Amino acid sequence: MDWFRRNWRGLSFVGGLIGVWALVAALRLVDPIILPAPWSVARAVPGMLRERLLADIGMTLGRVLTALVVACVFGIPVGLFLGYRQRAYKVVEGPLHALRSVPASALFPLFLIVAGVGETSIVALAAYPSLLVILVNAVSGAALANQSRLYQARLLNLNSWHTVSDVLFYEALPSIFDGIRTAVSYSLVLVVAVEMFIGLGERGLGRGIYLYQSSYRIPETYGAIMIAGMIGILLNWVVTKAQNRMLRWLPNVREEQ
Amino acid sequence: MTGPALSTHSALELEDVDFSYAARSNGINGALYKDFSLRIEQGSMVTIMGASGAGKSTLGRIMAGILTPQKGRVQRSPDFTRPSDLVYLDQHPMNGVFPWQTVLENVRYPLEKLNWEGPRRRDRICYLMTLFRLSALSDVYPAQLSGGELQRLALSRCLSCKPKLVILDEPFSALDGKVKAEITSALHELALKDRMTLVLITHNVSDALALGMRCIIIAKRPVRVMSDLDFHLGFPREESTPDYDAMQQALINGIRDGLV
Numbered sequence: 001m002d003w004f005r006r007n008w009r010g011l012s013f014v015g016g017l018i019g020v021w022a023l024v025a026a027l028r029l030v031d032p033i034i035l036p037a038p039w040s041v042a043r044a045v046p047g048m049l050r051e052r053l054l055a056d057i058g059m060t061l062g063r064v065l066t067a068l069v070v071a072c073v074f075g076i077p078v079g080l081f082l083g084y085r086q087r088a089y090k091v092v093e094g095p096l097h098a099l100r101s102v103p104a105s106a107l108f109p110l111f112l113i114v115a116g117v118g119e120t121s122i123v124a125l126a127a128y129p130s131l132l133v134i135l136v137n138a139v140s141g142a143a144l145a146n147q148s149r150l151y152q153a154r155l156l157n158l159n160s161w162h163t164v165s166d167v168l169f170y171e172a173l174p175s176i177f178d179g180i181r182t183a184v185s186y187s188l189v190l191v192v193a194v195e196m197f198i199g200l201g202e203r204g205l206g207r208g209i210y211l212y213q214s215s216y217r218i219p220e221t222y223g224a225i226m227i228a229g230m231i232g233i234l235l236n237w238v239v240t241k242a243q244n245r246m247l248r249w250l251p252n253v254r255e256e257q
Numbered sequence: 258m259t260g261p262a263l264s265t266h267s268a269l270e271l272e273d274v275d276f277s278y279a280a281r282s283n284g285i286n287g288a289l290y291k292d293f294s295l296r297i298e299q300g301s302m303v304t305i306m307g308a309s310g311a312g313k314s315t316l317g318r319i320m321a322g323i324l325t326p327q328k329g330r331v332q333r334s335p336d337f338t339r340p341s342d343l344v345y346l347d348q349h350p351m352n353g354v355f356p357w358q359t360v361l362e363n364v365r366y367p368l369e370k371l372n373w374e375g376p377r378r379r380d381r382i383c384y385l386m387t388l389f390r391l392s393a394l395s396d397v398y399p400a401q402l403s404g405g406e407l408q409r410l411a412l413s414r415c416l417s418c419k420p421k422l423v424i425l426d427e428p429f430s431a432l433d434g435k436v437k438a439e440i441t442s443a444l445h446e447l448a449l450k451d452r453m454t455l456v457l458i459t460h461n462v463s464d465a466l467a468l469g470m471r472c473i474i475i476a477k478r479p480v481r482v483m484s485d486l487d488f489h490l491g492f493p494r495e496e497s498t499p500d501y502d503a504m505q506q507a508l509i510n511g512i513r514d515g516l517v
Contacts, residue, residue: 148352151323155341156370166366170357249357251400 036219041226044219052208053224059203060195061231063119064187067126071183075134076176080164082135083142083172100136104129104190108198126190130183137179141172174250177243184235192228205231267334268422268454269297269320269343274329276319289315290326291479297422299334302448302455304469306462306512311477313458314348317424320456321345337421341371344420346411348427348458353411354399360410361386361395367418385413388443405436412440416447422454429464441467462508466501474511484511 004011018038024030025037032040082089104125111121111128145168153163195206205228212220276290289312297303297320307313318324319331321343337343346353354363364385368378386392389409399407408428416423428444429437445468448455459465465472466488474484488504 146352148347148349149355151345152353152355152367155344156367157340158370162370167355170355173357249398249400251356 033216033218036222040219041222044217045223045227048208048212048220048223052203053205053227055203056205056208056224057227057231060188060191060205060228063122063191063204064126064184064235066123067130067187067191068180068183070123070127071130071134071187072180075131075179076138076169079135079138079176080142080168080172083139083145084160084164084168086143089139089143096132096136100129100132104186105193108194122191122194125194126187129186129190133182133186134176134179137175137182138172141175142168144175145171174247177239177247181236181239184239185232188228188232188235266299267296267332268299268301268337269334270330270332271295271320272330272332274319274326274331276315276324276326278315289477289480290319293329293480293482295473295482297454297456299336299421299454300452302457302468302470304457304459304465304472305475306459306465306472306508307475307477307480308512309460311475312480313460313475314426316475316480317345317426317456317458321424334421339371341367341418342421343424344415344422345424346415346426346428348430350404350407350411351399353415354407356399359396359398360391360402363399363410363414364391364417367414371418373418381417385417388447389413390439404431405433405440408432408436409440409443412444416451416453419451420453422456423448424456424458426458427460428457429459429461429467437464437467444468462505462512463496465508466504472508472511474508486511 021035022038025032025035082092107128108121108125111124115121115124142164149167149171150163153167158166191204192206192209195204196210197206205224209221209224209228212218212224272294274290274293276293278289295316305313305316315324319326322331323345333343355366358366361382364382365378368381373381386395389412391406391409391413394402394406394410399410402410408431412425412428425444429440432440444455447453455468457464457468470488472484472486472488473482474486475482486504486507
């Protein structure tokens with residue numbers, strides 16, 4: 001109930017939107033082929049889940065999460081190292097930003113050639129821009145680290161490894177989380193788009209949306225789109241929770257309750 | 258290191274130091290320090306005073322080796338074998354702690370890294386936490402502390418590993434009288450117990466009088482020592498005694514001279 005009291009404004013806004021939607025459908029203001037009624041969407045969902053959608057959701061989530069894990073595992077340490085060794089960063093800075101400017105989707109054919117047609121290509125496509133954005137955020141977070149605390153690391157004779165793991169990592173953590181947030185949306189967008197238009201594998205939310213749409217099952221199409229949106233919200237919520245937990249020492253960040 | 262040997266009782270010597278910051282945007286570009294020399298004796302409690310902007314913190318950072326002078330020598334006593342024998346505490350106490358560590362972790366971390374083991378480490382932590390009245394706060398993060406608590410934490414962290422020379426930059430600004438008195442007496446106790454040399458940077462006369470045995474007043478452009486006063490007065494110092502008033506007057510005169 002506490003949760004309800006805190007979120008009633010947002011909830012009532014969403015409720016209002018659905019209300020308007022229901023009204024439009026009830027008064028038949030829009031052709032149901034373009035905009036089906038909320039209740040027909042709701043009625044379609046259980047059948048969809050039984051039919052194929054649960055497997056689709058699992059597949060998409062799996063791909064997105066794998067991409068994010070890969071991006072973090074490589075992006076965070078390399079970014080911190082480059083932030084620590086500014087001279088090394090100066091060398092790779094230009095190429096890095098050039099790479100970041102290439103739209104990831106344009107690189108997909110390359111990934112297909114290198115990694116072949118299959119899971120690896122999809123995950124690599126999503127991992128690639130995610131890794132870059134997390135890396136760049138880790139670099140800038142580490143580069144902005146508090147000089148007085150780095151001075152303390154020198155006083156205590158910390159070696160490079162401990163300077164990075166005990167000081168720079170925490171100094172950069174808020175910025176790393178900003179990167180992860182961006183990476184989450186990149187990965188989801190890219191995975192769903194690739195599933196939709198490039199017939200790799202038969203499963204995935206994007207595939208589901210596309211198949212429903214191409215067979216004119218409009219309520220199901222809407223349902224699948226909304227489920228994709230909810231997955232986005234869910235992933236964001238998980239990242240926020242992790243962020244609040246890991247940054248609970250920051251001023252103005254408190255764990256809820 | 259070459260050059261004349263350090264006098265036996267010096268903790269730190271600055272000799273003919275020149276220092277200026279790289280081009281500043283306001284166009285003032287002259288040397289901040291020119292042929293500046295200063296000697297800090299071992300075991301002394303020295304206060305460095307000067308108007309705001311006079312270069313007090315810069316001096317502290319030069320002494321600590323954070324800033325390197327363009328010319329001249331900064332020599333440490335050969336007794337200072339580890340980097341952590343000479344510590345500088347920034348005037349913003351949050352810079353002196355790791356905000357991602359709790360109070361206890363903050364006090365423990367330097368000792369852990371310097372390989373203080375077992376009961377020796379435990380005793381030291383316990384002593385400091387009691388002295389600076391932090392025991393009840395051990396699981397709290399720095400961001401949740403009050404200004405006075407945070408300052409006490411920063412001090413106990415920087416003093417935990419028994420440094421031989423401590424440079425404290427404005428450790429009492431932003432503290433009220435009562436807290437200030439508490440911290441002063443804790444610092445005094447610790448300085449005597451650990452035989453620390455203490456350099457206190459401040460712009461406040463009563464802060465200078467609270468701990469100083471010697472007070473150096475600097476004036477700027479280029480920075481020079483305006484007055485160098487010795488105070489012979491026991492601790493704790495009572496205000497409004499004739500001796501205290503005389504010291505205070507001497508200091509105020511010194512500062513006034515520095516401003517002209």
